[in-house]
């Protein structure tokens with residue numbers, strides 16, 4: 001039987017399924033002790049399954065028998081793709097199953113930020129609601145406003161669908177190349193990044209984190225946004241220059257920001273971002289529902305078992321690794 005090392009907890013149902021087909025070692029947490037246990041398990045590991053851990057060469061050099069890494073995520077920025085492919089190690093991820101949930105999170109942040117939900121909910125809880133509200137508690141409309149989507153992949157398109165059909169929002173988007181089918185379905189308009197920033201009431205980031213998108217939204221880009229516009233980030237924290245965003249929010253050059261991802265996660269409790277009333281911060285809950293995380297884990301288990309059985313996994317990120325694996329045997 002192959003040896004699988006898990007560094008993310010799975011449901012009892014999935015654990016039973018895995019244990020019927022492999023020797024399974026569980027690393028319950030990524031504390032220092034957990035990481036030490038992970039390093040001890042790597043020399044005999046054929047398969048890894050987990051998320052939220054940078055798997056670099058320093059770690060994976062400890063795993064000479066590794067055949068496949070199954071990520072419980074759609075994002076693959078935690079993995080050195082060239083290294084994995086050179087070694088013939090298959091990398092798989094879990095797209096599709098999390099698309100709708102993550103787009104829901106994007107709209108939750110759009111609504112919460114525009115209507116100041118978290119700020120005013122705290123205001124009520126603090127006993128401040130002593131008379132009828134007035135302009136001091138007013139927020140901004142979402143319906144009919146222009147939604148600018150940076151990155152038109154699965155999640156970007158799910159956001160466009162919500163905005164167009166659900167909220168009557170004109171849709172603008174920026175991506176590698178125009179997408180006629182998206183323009184036809186949602187009356188969406190392709191824009192340069194600069195034009196999208198200038199024309200949108202809501203700018204929502206859904207790009208993957210790559211060398212090209214790291215720091216994509218910096219001081220210059222934020223300066224193109226209008227003072228009444230709102231930035232939403234459900235991609236990765238490093239896509240935005242957080243210091244520049246803080247300054248823009250503090251100076252009132254933006255109405256607000258709704259962030260689910262941060263340069264450093266967990267976001268430190270003393271982050272100056274958390275002192276801003278016009279910032280909604282959530283703890284990377286993009287795909288974090290019971291249903292979706294179980295579906296992701298199931299998908300990741302399917303991917304890993306297929307890879308270790310010598311079958312092509314459904315969600316193979318680096319197909320070139322197959323050839324390397326076959327030639328190096």
Ligand code: 8YV
Pocket residue numbers: 051052072073074075076098284286287288
């Ligand atoms: C979670 C995500 O961080 O899928 C991704 O790329 O960012 C989120 O779904 C990830 O799934 C960790 O479990």
